[in-house]
Structures are given as structure tokens and as C-alpha cells.
Amino acid sequence: MIDPMTTRRLYGRRQGHKLRLGQAELVEELLPRISVPDTGPLDASTLFGDDRPLQLEIGFGAGEHLAGQAIANPDTGFIGCEPFLNGVVGALAHVRDGDLGNVRLYMGDALDVVERLPDESLDRLYLLHPDPWRKARHAKRRMVNHGPLDLIQRKLKPGAEFRLGTDDPTYCRWSMMVMNQRQDFVWQAETPADFLTRPDDWPETRYERKARRQGHEVWYFRYIRT
Numbered sequence: 001m002i003d004p005m006t007t008r009r010l011y012g013r014r015q016g017h018k019l020r021l022g023q024a025e026l027v028e029e030l031l032p033r034i035s036v037p038d039t040g041p042l043d044a045s046t047l048f049g050d051d052r053p054l055q056l057e058i059g060f061g062a063g064e065h066l067a068g069q070a071i072a073n074p075d076t077g078f079i080g081c082e083p084f085l086n087g088v089v090g091a092l093a094h095v096r097d098g099d100l101g102n103v104r105l106y107m108g109d110a111l112d113v114v115e116r117l118p119d120e121s122l123d124r125l126y127l128l129h130p131d132p133w134r135k136a137r138h139a140k141r142r143m144v145n146h147g148p149l150d151l152i153q154r155k156l157k158p159g160a161e162f163r164l165g166t167d168d169p170t171y172c173r174w175s176m177m178v179m180n181q182r183q184d185f186v187w188q189a190e191t192p193a194d195f196l197t198r199p200d201d202w203p204e205t206r207y208e209r210k211a212r213r214q215g216h217e218v219w220y221f222r223y224i225r226t
Contacts, residue, residue, distance in 0.1 A: 063091025068203025081110030167211035
């Protein structure tokens with residue numbers, strides 16, 4: 001069960017600037033073709049028509065990382081979840097431009113999708129630059145909390161990977177504290193360089209570039225589900 005102290009409400013605007021004509025057409029024409037169904041059980045066959053490996057990204061931003069992974073792993077199915085329309089539009093453009101048939105998108109709460117997947121069905125799950133909710137009273141809104149992590153752990157295969165990226169020092173410290181309390185994930189870092197250096201198979205996002213331009217450090221966490 002999801003920790004009752006972890007809110008399931010999505011905060012923030014669902015849409016930013018007004019969509020241009022071409023963007024609106026993507027939402028009207030492409031999104032329905034590659035959307036994750038709103039209800040019912042989900043698995044690789046339901047989403048892609050075959051039994052392929054599955055990876056999922058929670059909050060894909062504008063979709064650069066999701067598209068990069070999909071291009072590099074064409075035989076893997078990728079599920080991207082993002083509640084904000086402008087981010088979904090960015091991902092749709094990547095899907096269109098890259099002719100990516102191995103991507104499915106969900107505009108809404110990622111945990112609604114994760115819950116509907118079979119246990120031990122995901123080969124990897126990404127949580128990159130989540131909202132840090134810096135104030136202590138908002139800590140329960142952070143995705144790195146034991147409730148969501150319990151669910152994520154159940155859906156990852158044994159030996160599968162949970163990747164977390166952040167440029168926020170508060171979220172970095174919080175994540176290390178929470179993850180170090182768990183026995184079902186093993187941190188893969190052996191030296192500081194292991195989580196200060198972006199792995200070669202970790203496509204850079206615009207959020208990372210922006211963070212570095214602003215002089216922020218970026219931390220890359222890799223955990224294996226035991």
C-alpha cells in the first residue's frame with residue numbers, strides 16, 4: 001500500500017504557455033495513438049503487442065532523456081509519465097522526429113501507471129530531477145519516500161535498476177537518508193566520482209545543462225533492487 005502520509009495530489013500547473021498549431025496537432029493526433037490506457041492492467045503485451053523489456057520514467061520533463069534511451073534501446077518498451085502538457089508536447093515531438101515506436105506516454109500521476117503494472121515487470125525506473133519540495137513541511141510530497149519506494153521496489157525485477165538524478169542539495173541529502181534506511185536497494189556508488197559523473201548511457205537533459213550553467217552540482221544515483 002502507498003504510505004498514507006505521501007500525498008497523491010499533483011501540484012503545479014498542468015499547462016504553461018499556449019500551444020502553437022503544430023503542437024496542438026501533436027496532442028490531438030499523435031498522443032491518442034501512443035497513450036497508456038487510463039484504466040485496466042498494463043504489461044508489455046498490452047502496450048507494445050509483445051513480451052519485451054520495460055522501462056519507465058517518472059516525470060520526463062521535455063522528453064530528451066526518454067527519447068535518448070528509446071533510440072539507444074529499440075527492443076525495449078519505454079513508458080513515460082508526465083502530468084504537464086507542455087512537457088508531453090516536447091516528448092511527442094521527439095517521438096515524431098525519431099519515429100519512435102517503442103514509447104508510450106501517460107499525462108498524469110505516474111504512480112497510477114506503476115500500480116497497474118505486474119510485480120517484477122520493470123527492468124529499470126528513472127526519477128530524474130523531481131520537484132525537491134525544499135520546505136520541511138512539504139517533505140511528504142517528495143517522490144523519494146517509503147510509500148512510493150515500496151511500490152517501485154515491487155514493480156522492479158530482482159537485479160533491476162532504479163536511477164535518481166537531482167541538482168538540489170536538499171533532495172540529495174534527503175534521498176541518501178531515505179535510501180540508506182532501506183535494505184531492498186543497493187547503492188552502486190563506491191567512490192564520490194561514481195555519483196558525480198553522469199554515466200555514458202544516461203542522456204543529458206535540458207535541466208542538467210541549466211543546472212550546470214547556474215553553477216549547480218548534479219548527482220547521479222544508481223540503485224539495484226535486491
